Amino acid sequence: MKKTSLLLIVCFFSFQLFFAQGAPDYNGGMKVKLNEEGTKYFRIISWAQFWAQHNPDRPLDGNGNEQSDLDFSIRRARVLMYAQLNKKFLILTHFGLNSLNADNMSAIGTGENSQLFFHDVWGEYQLTNDHAIGGGLHYWNGISRANNQSTLNMMTLDNTRQAWATIGLSDQFARHMGIYLKGKFGKLQYRLAINDALTDNLQVNATPTNGAAIYSGRRLLGSKEAGRAYAGYLDYNFLDQESNFLPYKVGSYLGSKKVFNVGAGFFLHPKGSVSLDNNAELQGEDVSIFAVDAFYDAPIGSNGAAITAYALAQFNDYGENFTLGQTYETGKMLHAHLGYVIPGSKSTKFQPYLHYTNRSIDAIDDNANQFGLGANAYFSGHHSKLTLEYQNTKYGSFDAIGSITLQAMIYL
Structure with a gap:
């Protein structure tokens, strides 16, 4: 079984190597100018990520049956479009699906597992050349660079999951409904947001207990008392200046820029979590997440070599002894990655x-550790690439779980 699975991975790799050839010259992609000056236009971006994943440690399915070591999935399939009537106004829409596989597909694509939904829908007004205000379902997040990560140009196979620290708790897939202010003062860029917190979140059916918080403040205490969340992120661009036209942070420039940024961010949700006090009455607990990080990406010499490095320290307080699905925990996180x-x-x-x-x-008075080793093959930058990664995760006293994933990505 294992030999067959590995053979299929190799075949899949070869298939995508042959067919996943991007255009050699991107030239800004699919951008349509609507006037001669180019101030009125729309641009469409489309991308897809296909996964073949080998995991010999998968648990039994719901019927107690063993599962295959090898699985295929569409990790992401997205379409993003933004348009400007003039330099003052911008509208952006972004829709797609995530992690589509044989277990969550529906027979004719219309069942309860249908995953096509809007990721972003927002409008923006330019206040000055360096500052803008906007609102809607948006991705102008706080906390860290990783919590604002673009999925178009990640260096690693995927983002660090716990860096997307509020997915499904206070937001819809890392997007909040609210208003934001973004801009820069010289080399200092900023983004600030006031948002509505999600009501029907991942803990919509959870019941509070004494001694352990659940993330259900808005649902159980009401929107007036626990309905708002606040976020912000600031980063100082020491070298080349990064664009903040859109919120999505680049994972690796492959040496095309020389970037060194240091940042800090926060997320605050007053009474976002709840627990029971000694009298079995509901009490709200403030959710607070803080982070500091640093990002470096630069060419080395003149022969095409380059280095990408990122470090993140994140401090999570979701409430007393909060834990959910081995993904969200009250505690702290240290993350680093390095590519060459x-x-x-x-x-x-x-x-x-x-x-x-x-x-x-x-909550468990223990640690979780994750290690990954991989490589990217770029055929047209991030527009056509293959990624192969081995990942090993150890959570508390549970046995370590290892997996091998091959990703083929096209970005137009």
């Missing part, structure tokens, strides 16, 4: 990388 573009051909680039995450978990 091997010098060589301009058309094809290879980038080995490694990443490591350590999490402390108050």
Whole structure:
């Protein structure tokens, strides 16, 4: 079984290597100018990520049957469009699906598992050349660079899951409904937001207890008392200045820029969690998440070599002894990743990388550790690439789980 699974992975790799050839010149993608000056236009971006994942440690299914070591899935399939009537006004819409596989597909695509939904829908007004205000379902998040990560140009196979620290708790898939202010003062960029917190979240059926909080403040205490969340992120651009036209942070520039940023951010949700006091009455607990991080991406010499490095320290307080699904915990997290573009051909680039995450978990008085080793093959930058990664995760006293994933990505 294992030999067959590995053979299929190799075949899948070869298939995508042959067919996943992006255009050699991107030239801004699909952008349509509606006037001669180019101030009125719309742009469409589309991308898809296909996964083949080998995991010999998968648990039994709901009927007690063993599951295959090898699975195929569409990790992401998205379409994003933004348009400007003029330099003052912008509207953006972004829809798609995530993690579509044989277990959550529906027979004719219309069942309760249908995953196509809006990720972003917001409008923006330019206040000055450097500052703008906007509102809607948006991705102008706080906390860290990783919590604002673009899924178009990640260096690692995927983002650190716990860095997206509020998905399904206070927001819809890392997007809040609210208003934001963004801009820059010289080399200091900022984003601030006031948002409505989600009511029907991942703990919509959870019941509070004494000694352990659940993330159900808005549902159980009401929107007036626990309905608002506040977020912000600031980063100082020491070298090349990054664009903040859109909120999505680049994972790796492959040496095309020389960037060194240091940032800090926060997320606050007053009475976002609840628990029972000694009299079995509901009490609200404030949710607070803080982080500091640093990002470096630069060419090395003139032969195409480059380095990408990122470090993050995140401090999570979801309430007393909060834990949910081995993903969200009150405690702290340290994460780092490092990648190196091997010098060589301009058309094809290879980038080995490694990443490591350590999490402390108050509820179980123990740690979780994750290690990953992988490599990217770029055929047209991030527009056409393959990623192969081995990942090993150890959570508390549970046995470590290892997996091998191959990703093929097209971005137009």
